[in-house]
Amino acid sequence: xxxxxxxxxxxxxxxxxxxxxxxxxxxxxxxxxxxxxxxxxxxxxxxxxxxxxxxxxxxxxxxxxxxxxxxxxxxxxxxxxxxxxxxxxxxxxxxxxxxxxxxxxxxxxxxxxxxxxxxxxxxxxxxxxxxxxxxxxxxxxxxxxxxxxxxxxxxxxxxxxxxxxxxxxxx
Numbered sequence: 001x002x003x004x005x006x007x008x009x010x011x012x013x014x015x016x017x018x019x020x021x022x023x024x025x026x027x028x029x030x031x032x033x034x035x036x037x038x039x040x041x042x043x044x045x046x047x048x049x050x051x052x053x054x055x056x057x058x059x060x061x062x063x064x065x066x067x068x069x070x071x072x073x074x075x076x077x078x079x080x081x082x083x084x085x086x087x088x089x090x091x092x093x094x095x096x097x098x099x100x101x102x103x104x105x106x107x108x109x110x111x112x113x114x115x116x117x118x119x120x121x122x123x124x125x126x127x128x129x130x131x132x133x134x135x136x137x138x139x140x141x142x143x144x145x146x147x148x149x150x151x152x153x154x155x156x157x158x159x160x161x162x163x164x165x166x167x168x169x170x171x
Contacts, residue, residue: 001073003127005031010128012119012136013038013049019135033123035115039066048072051126053119054080055095075122093118 012033013019019041034049036059042048052074054060054067060080067074067084076084077095084090095118116136123131 001126006127007129008127009130009132010123010126012116012123012131012133013045013047014116014133014136016135016137018137019045031128033119034072035119037063039063039070051075051122053115053122055093055115055118056080059115060084075118077118093122 008031010031010033013035015036015038030047031051032047032049033051033053035053036056038045038049038052049070049072052067052070052072054063054074055077057077057079060067060076060083064080064083067076070089072089074084074090075093076090077093079095081092086092116133120131
């Protein structure tokens with residue numbers, strides 16, 4: 001897959017609340033990379049990604065059936081690899097090695113605690129020259145330590161869909 005999209009442009013679609021104003025901005029000819037629980041918005045956002053990246057074990061565990069059903073190329077981090085075996089569309093990427101932080105090989109990308117960082121490495125490995133990111137906020141309303149599991153009551157203010165965490169609990 002190295003340089004498959006040499007010198008092309010891609011749109012990396014994250015899951016933040018700022019995605020709402022961009023609902024109609026992802027046009028059909030764009031090659032889209034979606035992350036985490038972007039599948040919740042497929043109908044509302046009106047696009048389907050060509051590539052998908054997930055590296056958070058909790059996200060993968062909560063969404064395993066939905067991720068399996070996606071008809072696109074998927075890059076899955078080591079924290080969820082046992083739940084999603086490799087096949088013609090699913091590839092495992094090692095995300096634990098900080099020495100490879102800026103070099104994506106077919107099997108390695110360093111996540112730096114965010115799927116966006118891993119997705120950018122995937123994009124550049126695929127050869128994209130330009131990456132437009134929408135829906136990436138990285139400002140969260142929460143209490144507790146970063147990456148700590150917590151329970152949120154009510155709508156989710158940190159993602160494009162207020163039902164994101166409610167779906168996770170049901171899904």
